[in-house]
Amino acid sequence: MTPILKQVDDKRFFEVLDLCCKKIEEKMGSKPIADWRSADYNNLNSQLGRQTKVYLSENTLKRIFGRLKTPTRYYPQKATRDALAQFIGYRDWQEFELINRFSPLETPAAKATLNVDTKAVEATSQNKFTTQRFRFYLSLAILLMVCLTIALLYYTKSEEIEPGEVKLFCENPNGEVPHTAVFKLSHKGTLSEDNQFAIDFMDEGPITPIKVNQEVVQFFKNPGVVHVRLLHHNKAIDTLTVSMQTKGWVANSGNDSLSAFPIAKLRPLPKDSLYVSTSQLDSAGLNLSKPFLIGFSNIHTSDVDGDNFSFSSYLRTEESRPGVACMQTSILILGSKGRHRVLMVKPSCAAFSEYHFSEVKAMGSSKNLNKMTYDFAKGGDVRLLVKNKKVSLFINNKLMLNSAYSQSIGKILGIKILFNGVGIAKSPQLFDLKTRVSY
Missing domain, CATH: 2.60.40.10 (Immunoglobulins)
Structure with missing residues (x-):
């Protein structure tokens, strides 16, 4: 039976994680992780953030690399694992694990054993009788493996769960x-x-x-x-x-995509101006010397159709922030079956643009998305129009993007507006194109 990943005692998982850490060490190239200091961890955090848009603190990286001792081995969450794998050239952690999880992690002792075995085979191959016996046992082993594979496939099939069972x-x-x-x-x-x-x-x-x-x-x-x-x-x-x-629009923030600090105890914000100051962020416990995210969220059930609606808002970001080369603005429409997401940056950072409309996804790192870029440090009116699963994105009444998808996201359950750094969203509104009901 296929093993299920456990958080603390999956030895093989942590072997693969160690292999990932080794590849990161090789990519950084300066010196062994055991000799790293704060500057080295900060350098990795900066490169990781630029490439994957996920920022990890020095202590988090130390826990991942096993340099910060904890009662049990630290288990990175999915977004962190995906970012680490993407940093060394894989699509995500699942791809990295599939490629490396069942491959032997060769040790010097194993290499020595291999050398001894090879020499033994070469020596015995001179003897005809020994060679024939070796071939017999090899054939027997192959036959046994085939039988075990057939038995495993039969057993697995017998355990298949019928739809709805x-x-x-x-x-x-x-x-x-x-x-x-x-x-x-x-x-x-x-x-x-x-x-x-x-x-x-x-x-x-x-x-x-x-x-x-x-x-x-x-x-x-x-x-x-x-x-x-x-x-x-x-x-x-x-x-x-x-x-x-939530009870209306609220704000939370974090220094990476995994941590969250509620701002003003998640009390509702005035809809006409969604904004939190640096003093509020500091009071929430956020480290303002590191890159951070701010999210404005409005989450509740509704009957608004996620495939026929209009969303609009005025958005503005900071000009710049230490450690952040590309200020980003994201809009997420969360549905009962799926979601839409648009991530927008200024033209010089087009490689970080991306959009997800239900099952349709595109990233600026693999597709030219220059036409949907805009510098929101100037401020701009955004409108996302979805009509019969056809999507149009407008900025300052200019058409920036057309797309389409096939799988419904169901009824709208939430709206999120994200900034990396301090940002402001004014008068966000969303309504159903058919019923004209507002979210």
Whole structure:
């Protein structure tokens, strides 16, 4: 059976993580990680942020590299693992793990054994009888491996779950942020305890095993919508939506994509001007000397169609901020089945532009997105128009982007506006094109 990843005791996972750290050390090229000082960690943080837009503190990097001792080995979350893998040339952590997870991590002792075995084979190959016996045992081993593979495939197929046979159930899928949700399995008939299930909380937590009659409790700290997946033998078989709701527009911030500091205790902000000062950020515990994100969120249920709506707002960013070469502005429309996301930067930073409209994705690092760039330090009116799954992006009434998608994102459950650094959003509004109902 395929093993399920565990947070603390998956020895093989940490071997692969160590291999990733070794490749990062080789890429940095200056000196061994064991000799790194604060400047080296800051240099890696800067390069990692420029390439992946994920910034990690010195202590976080030390925990990843095993240089900061903790009671149990630090387990990076999904967004961090993806960023580390992308930094060394992989698409994401899953690709890096698939390529390296089952390949032997060769040690000097293993190399020595290999050399001895090779010499032994060369020596015995001079003897005809020994060579024939070696071929016999090799054929027998191959036959045995084929039989074991067939048996494993048969056993795995016998454990396949029929569609709808097992579903993920949440007792309280909607709640105010922060939110503690309780999950369990709902199934038809008798289900073996040996079946391997796990819950993927996406960026909000590690993949967590769940048994047939077990409850799993997960804490969600950020306003937003998470599409939680049920895995069976690492294959998604069900998805449910959990929303961390707000009372109007609220602000939170963090020094990377994983941490979050509620601003003004997540009290509602005036809609006509969404803004938080540096003194408010400092009071929330944010380190202003490092790159940081600010998110304005409005999360609640609605009947607004996520495939037919108009969103508009005035947005403005800072001119610049130490450690940030490209100021970014993002708009996220969160639906019950999916989401839309637009990330906009100034023309000189077009490589960091990207858009996700349901299943359709494009990134400036692999596609020319110069036409959707704009310097929001000047301020600008943005309008995102989605009509029958066809998307148009306007800035100052100028058409910047046309796209289309096929998979519905369902009803709109939330809006998020993100800035890296201090930004302001004025009078954001969204309404259904058919019913004219406002979100």
